[in-house]
Amino acid sequence: MNSIATGPVAEKIAQRLTQALTPTSLAVINDSAQHRGHMGDDGSGESHFTVEVVSPIFEGKNRVARQRLVNQALADLLVDEIHALAIRARAPGENAGV
Structure with a gap:
């Protein structure tokens, strides 16, 4: 499993998703710098994220159920x-476009 989380909030995200979803692959991407000065930017540098997660738990579930x-x-x-949180959730064996 890979994870690129850094910072305390990103680490919490990675820990929670690892515990709940037992992913085979997990990337927590901090997008906050792209939103600096925008609404929702609390100045912490950790307010906007993308998660890319592959988990067998998602097998047979649609996009909404996964999210x-x-x-x-x-x-x-x-x-x-x-x-803000962007979610890319896949089951093992699905391509990234799903």
């Missing part, structure tokens, strides 16, 4: 620490 699983794992962080 719900990610959101459930991060629910309290989405209230207090994460302003």
